[in-house]
Amino acid sequence: MxxxxxxxxxxxxxxxxxxxxxxxxxxxxxxxxxxxxxxxxxxxxxxxxxxxxxxxxxxxxxxxxxxxxxxxxxxxxxxxxxxxxxxxxxxxxxxxxxxxxxxxxxxxxxxxxxxxxxxxxTSQLRGVSVLSKFEPTKEGAPRVIGGKTVSKPRLVDGQQAAVTFGVGIVGSEVNRAIKDTGLFVVAGASPTVAIAAGWGQTAGHSIVSAHYGLGVDQFLEFKVVTADGKLKIANKVSNPDLFWALRGGGGVSWGVVTEVTYKAHPSPKVAWLSFTIDSATASLESFLGRKNGSEGLEDAVAYMTAEFPELVRQGAGGFFLPTGKGYFGACFSLMENATESHIRGTWEPILDKMATFPGMNKAQIGVRTFPNYAEFFTAVWPAIGQWTGGAGVGDGQLEMGKVNPMDRYGNLFDFGLKKDESTRPIYEYLSGLNQNTLHKRAEYANAPVPRQLSPQAGQPFTPYTQNGDYNMPMAGGKFPMDSRLLGEKHLTGMPNQPRDIKHTFATHFIVELISGGKAWQPDDDVSVLPAWRNTIAQAYTPYAPPQLSADILRKIAPETGAYANEAYFGAADWKTAFWGDNYPRLSQVKSKWDPEMLFWATPGVNADTMEVREGRVCKGRVPGRSTNRAGGVAPLTDNPNAIDAVANLLGIVGVGVPYTGQNLTRV
Ligand SMILES: Cc1cc2nc3c(=O)[nH]c(=O)nc-3n(C[C@H](O)[C@H](O)[C@H](O)COP(=O)(O)OP(=O)(O)OC[C@H]3O[C@@H](n4cnc5c(N)ncnc54)[C@H](O)[C@@H]3O)c2cc1C
Structure with missing residues (x-):
């Protein structure tokens, strides 16, 4: 036998x-x-x-x-x-x-x-090491995965310090790990976004980008396992084409990144000013265009928008969004401008002028200053600090059923703002974690509602909860949104736009001042969408066509494009919109390193050489169809999961818009 x-x-x-x-x-x-x-x-x-x-x-x-x-x-x-x-x-x-x-x-x-x-x-590829300088070599910087080896190197003026870290470490963790060195790194606004995968490989905008550049501008080296299953060093002297592609060509496409070496800078002082400015005549009905009443607000926002280029030139930045009856802003200044008097001097005249438009009230303002980036970040994101090992709110508040966005995000907006029902939509919208969304996800997965968002306070951030479901509400699915990058003339021209454009811009878009300055003058040629080098703001809406799109912004800024990470997945002319003139070279590099498309993602470089047939990913019926067809959209993904964003939409305008995910009409 x-x-x-x-x-x-x-x-x-x-x-x-x-x-x-x-x-x-x-x-x-x-x-x-x-x-x-x-x-x-x-x-x-x-x-x-x-x-x-x-x-x-x-x-x-x-x-x-x-x-x-x-x-x-x-x-x-x-x-x-x-x-x-x-x-x-x-x-x-x-x-x-x-x-x-x-x-x-x-x-x-x-x-x-x-x-x-x-x-x-890859969330457990961890380890951090600080270098006083970096010279690219074929062998690459010493590996760090498996250990936390932060050291305090002797920093030399004029010499670029660097940090090597595992891809799984999120931005706030890197900054927390190196804070005693007096250095910091450029990372996303959300503390749980990682630096070295999707964020940094696509563009990576940050509240400090105007001073230090985009995420793509910070990389000195990648260690990456390519489609042949071997670890490669990608830097200026080793596989430079891959190094170029990894700095802008998008996550997934080039291989599995394991660790990176990244520029580190002396930590700047930060000043933060938050404001809300309400309109006495605006209402949810007027926001939705069913009634008049928000015209004064729309004109006030158009006026402020026209000031953005000058503000960015002076080193200012911020995030701005509609609240359902007014507007909210979180503004910041860095370095020598990080004083209360400077930030008030910058924003108060603008907010005072906004209050003169019909129906507008005076703004409420709160200001705080911080001696360095780490203190700013920890103060602003205490609850999430808890996820990633920092000081934060008590464990109990992270338990489901007790999470109150007003508490969790309190510090972000608390600087003089009232915390009541009128500001609740802001808290809930930005939290992205409201009860409905999480409960729905848990039911969907047929699993008990997770008690905690992360296995244990102080443990490394992981994409999973202890029951194996995802931590992030949007993980593993498509989230509806659409966006556009805007440059100087698009912003200064806003007051002269017709009413429908001013209305939609002021009532449905989130605007981020996250470029300018150093982000316009990078040290090196990278593969990011070139439009970033003229961008001042990204405007995005948490809707997707056909409910609402960024089409009004495409109309006024047809030549720019969109940040692939925060765009509509069905955007027309996607190759040009997401990568501009860099697409043809990216396509060649992709064909060289991954001819069999093992790393397929859509939207992603050469995505249209594959398609989904009966639930499986297959080579496209038209071989090598890698053209930028006019109006072409990226192939649909095989991932059928869509995030129910209705809860978030409720938060921002008070009225949910049906979102069916799978049945979206494509533009
Ligand atoms: C709450 C929130 C806040 C955000 N804030 C910002 C912001 O301030 N600035 C900004 O620019 N963007 C921001 N984004 C967008 C963000 O840049 C993208 O969602 C980005 O793709 C996240 O990358 P990740 O690695 O953290 O996430 P993941 O979802 O884990 O990965 C993103 C992509 O990278 C791929 N990938 C994962 N691991 C690897 C690896 N080891 N090697 C290669 N590819 C890999 C994944 O397959 C996926 O395609 C935000 C998103 C959210 C949800």
Whole structure:
């Protein structure tokens, strides 16, 4: 009997070996083969057995997918070293398996998960080391994954300090880890967005970008496992084409990044001013265009918008959004301008003038100043600081059922603002974590409502809760939004725009002053959308067509484009809109490093060489269709999960707009 089994195993192995890419295929496997040019599904002949998965990637987790719940990859592998990543990529390539990767789960396009295959979780690739200077070499900077080795190097004036850190470490963690060195790094506004994956590989805007540049401008080196399953060093002297592509070409497309070396700067002083300015005549009805009453507010906002270019030239920045009956702003100044008198002197005359428009009340203002970036960040985001190891609110407040956005985000807006029902929409909208969304997600996954957002306070941030569901409301699905980058003339021209444009801009868009200055004069050529180099503001709406789009802004700024991470996934002319003139070269680099499109993401470079057919990702019917067809949109993803954003929309305008996710009409 034993020899029969041995013979059977031997025969199977021989037969399997005869079918390239399908190690388990054999005569006894009656399942249908994978269609030509397509990725395998778990129902196909040759799909690896659970034992094969486990042997290749010890500890790999089969995903438990509730009946009727969201579609997820078949397996998730939490990698802890670059060798783990190599094994995972080699396994996926060998077995022709759909491969995705997740780092924090913030992606708005659902590119970090798929309904089949293997999801690599890179959140535990950690470790931080500070360098007093960096010289690119073929061998790369010393590795840091697996240890926290922050040192306090002797900094030399005029010498660029740097930090090497694992891709899984989120922005606030890096800054917290290095704060005793007096240095800081450019990171996203949200403390839980990571630097080195989707954020930094696509553009990476920050409240400090006008002073230090975008995220893409900070990278000195990447360590990345490419489609051949091998770790590569990408810097100025080693694989420079890959290095260029990784700085703007978008997450996923180039390989699995394991760690990076990144510029560090002396930490600046920060001043923060928040304001709300209400209109006595505006209402939700007027915001929705059903009644008059918000014209004064719209003109006041158009006036302020026209001032933005000059403010940015003076080093100011901020975030601005409609509240349902007025407008809210969070404004900041850095370095020598980070004083209460300077920031008040900058904004008060503008807010006073806004109060002179019909129906407008005087603004409420609050100001705080901070001696360095780390203190500013910890003060502004205390609750999330708790997630990532910093001082924060008590554990109890993070428990579901007790989370109150007013408490969690209190410090962000508390600087003189009243905290009552009138400002609740702002808190709820920005929290993105309101009860409805989380409860819906939990029901969807057929799992108990998570008690805590993170396994334990003080533990590293992970994309998962302890029951295995996602931490971030938008993780693993598509989130509706649309956006446009705006330059000087688009902003200064706002007061002269027709009423419908001023109305929509003032009542439905969030505006971020996150570029200018150093972001216009980078040290190096990178592959980011060139329009960033003339951008002053990004305006985005948490809706997607057909409910609402950024079309009014496309009309006034047809030549700019959009930040791929925060754009409508069905945007027209997507290659030009997201990468501009850099797209053709990005396409060539992608073809060289990943000819088989192992790392497929949409929108993403060369995404349109593949398409989804009956739930699987396949080579496109028109081979090499990598043209920028007029009006073309990126192929639809195979990830069918859509985020129910109605709760957030309720927060901003008080009226939910139906969002069906899958049935979106494409522009
Ligand atoms: C609350 C919130 C706040 C935000 N704030 C900002 C902001 O201030 N500035 C800004 O510019 N953007 C911001 N964004 C957008 C953000 O840049 C994108 O969502 C970005 O994709 C997040 O990257 P991530 O690695 O943290 O998330 P993930 O969802 O984990 O990954 C993003 C993408 O990178 C890929 N990826 C994951 N791991 C790796 C890896 N190891 N190697 C290569 N690719 C990988 C994923 O497959 C996915 O496509 C924000 C988003 C949210 C939800």
């Amino acid at each position: 034993k020899s029969f089994v041995t013979l059977l195993a031997f025969t199977s192995a021989c037969l399997a070996a005869a079918v390239p890419g399908q190690s388990s295929a054999n005569l006894f496997d009656k399942r249908a083969p994978t269609p030509d040019g397509c990725r395998a599904l778990n129902t196909d002949q040759g799909w690896p057995s659970p034992a094969e998965w486990e042997a290749a990637m010890p500890g790999v987790l089969p995903r438990k997918i509730a009946k009727g719940g969201p579609a997820r990859a078949d397996y998730r592998y939490t990698v802890r070293s670059s060798e783990d990543v190599e094994k995972a990529v080699q396994f996926a390539a060998k077995h022709n398996i759909r491969l995705t990767m997740i780092n924090t789960g913030h992606d708005y396009h659902g590119r970090n998960d798929a309904p089949s295959g293997l999801q690599i979780d």
